[in-house]
Structure formats: structure tokens, C-alpha cells
Amino acid sequence: MQPVQCAEGIYVLRIGHRAWRDKRVTTHVALSSMALGASGIFLSGEEDPNLVQSVTRARDRWAPHFSVEYSRSWREVVGRARSMGCAVVHLTMYGVELRFLLDGLRALVGTRGILVIVGAEKVPREVYELADLNVAVTHLPHSEVAALAVFLHDLLGYGGSAARGSSILPQLRGKLSLPGAPRPPGSSGRSS
């Protein structure tokens, strides 16, 4: 089992995944984490090998440095993160608004590292109590994908975006990628 390496950066912990209902949203949580500069994701809740496989495949293709791990127990992941010195942040509309905490959170990213928790189903009260910080992205209920995207972008900025491994040639008009470009191991090599 990989250790949580929180010396710096941001790791995401997705809790409460329900295989029958959350496959798409949890995939989007993982892809957004990867694209917006998180160092890795822990998937927790119901075991869902197809989900882990598809996120790992995307990781292999687009962001080989990004870690992907399933753990049945989110408490175990939080315990490991704590033992590595990470700050534990929980995204919830009941928290303190992100804009008031940005300076402190940015300092944590560069020193201790952050484990940021996002929920799916009703989040156990225990999570609100054990988090070092409950952080709100507005006080209205919305989506874990949106909350996480704002959180990562506000803390990491454009520099956090994962461009490594991409064979895309940015175009203002049209669509172009390098068909023959070297790709990370595990990629299909297809350009679509």
C-alpha cells in the first residue's frame, strides 16, 4: 500500500462512493483532481474495480505522476495523512468560506500538504468534527466536482494544471494533437 505523501501538495479523498449511483461523478472528481493539479486521489466507499480501472487508465495516459488508490476505510486514509503531517480539509457548505482561508491554505500546501475530503451521500458528522478545517465554496449546496475545482484552482492557480503527458496542440480554432508523439506507458496510442 502506498503511503500518503503529504510533504506538500494536495491529495483528494472521495468518501461514500456508491458504485450504482456515483460512477460518473466520482470519475469526474478524479479527472478534475488530476487536471487541476492535485497530487493524487483516494477513492473510498463501495469497492468499484471498474471505476479504479478507468481512473487509472486515464492517469496512465495523461498524468503518470498522479496517484490513484482505493481504500475501503476513509478513516484509515485520514489516519495515514495525519501521521504524515497533512492538514485535513473537508469541503462542505457548512464550513467557513474559502476566500477567508486562502492565505493559510496556500501556506499549508507548500509546507505540510493537504488532504481534502469531498462527500457523495450524506457525510457522517464525524468528518465535520475530525477535519482541521471545514471549508465552504459558497453556503449553497452544489456539487463536489464544482467545489473541488474552485478549491484546487484558487490554491494552485493555472500552474497546477497538468499539461505533462499531453500531446494536444492547442488551437484557437479546430482540433489537433500529435499522433506520433511519445505517450506515457499504458496509453492506447490512439488520437481521437
Ligand code: SAM
Ligand atoms: N447530501 C450530502 C450531505 O448532506 O452531506 C451532500 C451531497 S453534495 C452533492 C456532495 C459533496 O459536495 C459534499 O459532501 C461536499 O463535499 C461538496 N459540496 C457541495 N456543496 C458544497 C459547498 N457549497 N461548499 C463546499 N463543498 C460542497
